[in-house]
Amino acid sequence: MSEKIIRNLIDFYKAFNEKTLYFEDTAFHTFLSKWPNCNINKPNNILDFTDFNNKKYSKNWILSEDFTNKNKTGIKDAKLFPVSSWTNMYLSKKQLFLKTKIPNFTLEFLKEKDISDFITVINASFNKEMLRYNQVKEKLNHTDFLFVTGKSQQKLVTTAVFFSNGQTVGLYFIATKKEFRKKGYGTETIKQGINHILSEKPTEFVLHATFAGKKMYENIGFTAVNKMRIFVKI
Secondary structure, three states: OHHHHHHHHHHHHHHOOOOEEEEEOOEEEEEOOOOOOOOOOOOOEEEEEEEOOOOOOOOOEEEOOOOOOOOEEEOOOOOEEEEEEEEEEEEEOOOOOOOOOOOOEEEEEOOHHHHHHHHHHHHHHHOOOOOOHHHHHHHOOOOOEEEEEEEEOOEEEEEEEEEEOOOEEEEEEEEEOHHHOOOOHHHHHHHHHHHHHHOOOOOEEEEEEOHHHHHHHHHHOOEEEEEEEEEEEO
């Protein structure tokens, strides 16, 4: 399952043409660039995975620039700075969730007229620019993506993106407008989105939870598999 979770994330980054370096099977790999020898296309994010059940993934070392196992460089020596930590989780479910009655709440597929509001909620939740208008518009009708919104009294209050790579469905950009948090809106958005996908075909779901969101996903039924750290090159 650990490999499936990582693979979905990597495929998601590729779908958005993001330059990313990732750690897999005791080695660092990259796509869209040759990091770190190519300064022009150097990726912004470096992903380091630490499996709960497999100690081969080191938390304290990264491979040196020649990507061999013989020569290792410390994270600080490589000028990498950890910026966030996530817990990778999965859900294997066959039965649909029961709907929770939240007054005036509806789940909708994202429409082009709502893209700007959709992006605003996500960027405000993450405190930085996570998505751009053209990125979302380009993928809006793509068969691998499902963009959903939760609305209260016709106002967009929650967001979620479901991405299928053929093996699993990943949940990304799950966000709730500040004044609507801790009221069940985010949970219901996830449950109803999963219900829609399960009604078409059975699949496994994966996501990458922040510390604040981990408990909510566990309550839904997700299980923690491994941890992931994100670094930036300084």
